[in-house]
Amino acid sequence: MDREVENSRDSEAPSGSPAVLSSGDAARLDQLYAQLTEERKVAVGYPCNQKFDYSPLYRFLEFAINNVGDPFSGSRFRMNTHVFEREVVRHFARYTGIASDECWGYVTNGGTEGNMYGLYMARELYPNGITYFSEDTHYSVSKILRLQHTRNIMIRSQASGEIDYQDLEESIRIHRDVPPIIFANVGTTMTGAIDRIDRIIEVLQRACVANYYIHVDAAFSGLILPFVEDPPPWHFGAGADSISISGHKMIGSPLPCGVALVRKRYMERISRSIEYIGALDTTISGSRSAITPLFIWYALRSLGDAGFREMVSHSLEMAASAETRLKEIGVPAWRNPFSVTVVFPRPPAAMLEKWILAPYRNICHLITLPNTTKEQLDVFVRDFKKALAENQNAAPPVPPLCRP
């Protein structure tokens, strides 16, 4: 029998108030809590900052609130946090090189929705456009393109994970009669590589393409680059038309979230009014979380730019340390500039069993975050060394898939 069904049957049915759980069910929640507390210590392969405290916001969980509609246009359903959501968008406008009165955006369910929004906007502006994206692009993008029935071409990546500009140029030249929609990665999923917007624009100019659209997927690095010295050109200031950034990655949040940003004049072309919600329908989701905008707002206001700078600098320091220490034990680890993604050859199975890691073909990575500690890296490197020693007589280590 299914274990979940079995668990629910062998415990007493709840009695009295529906809010009271049976002792068996309560024990299951305790067990889950204990399990997650342990797993958090070994979760190093995904960009989910675990360090946050939103307890001052818990009281808002008593309301059935909903941010349906355009955060900037108001809604008949006033049980919302649109005011805070607008402030979040204005903060992100400042981080992404655009005047706040020229930027429109909203809080999404995560990076995927922001990418879908950017590609939706691009397709509305250029219905016959072809989308170009590199082979290192997040897996959800080809799904979005399938959903939208948009013509698309996958471009080769360089060894580092950055788009191959020559392949991009050749492909665009073949289809010069069709407006290109460029899907640029600012921090690829596996290697943290950055597709440079200035180089992409040079490609477009050399190909004499006047009409184009650039969407930037800055899911993770969008909250790293505003806080480093001399970042590569990556945002609206460099020529992006829309940007997607995840909220639960660098900021950290128990609920997935993100921000979709677009040049306001484009959004005005697609919005339409819906009478019964008394709002403009400009977002992808209808009902939307009213809690996540509060989380992001709270982090932005309580940490401030100085707090974010510190989080990013700590994460970069930890990444440099992880890279050095892995090299010291013979693991050829490497990193892209401005990245906290430390790439190394796929480790022995024992490492994948103990640690929460994200292997892909013959590479794997460790992602350092504000919650990463020196002690955690000590244990990780010690385990890696031990696993390599135990694996010595097994197959020889596979060389990394890509190394710049």
Ligand SMILES: Cc1ncc(COP(=O)(O)O)c(C=O)c1O
């Ligand atoms: C580069 C990139 N884009 C998009 C996504 C999807 O973001 P989300 O999981 O927030 O939907 C990810 C997730 O890891 C990512 O790494």
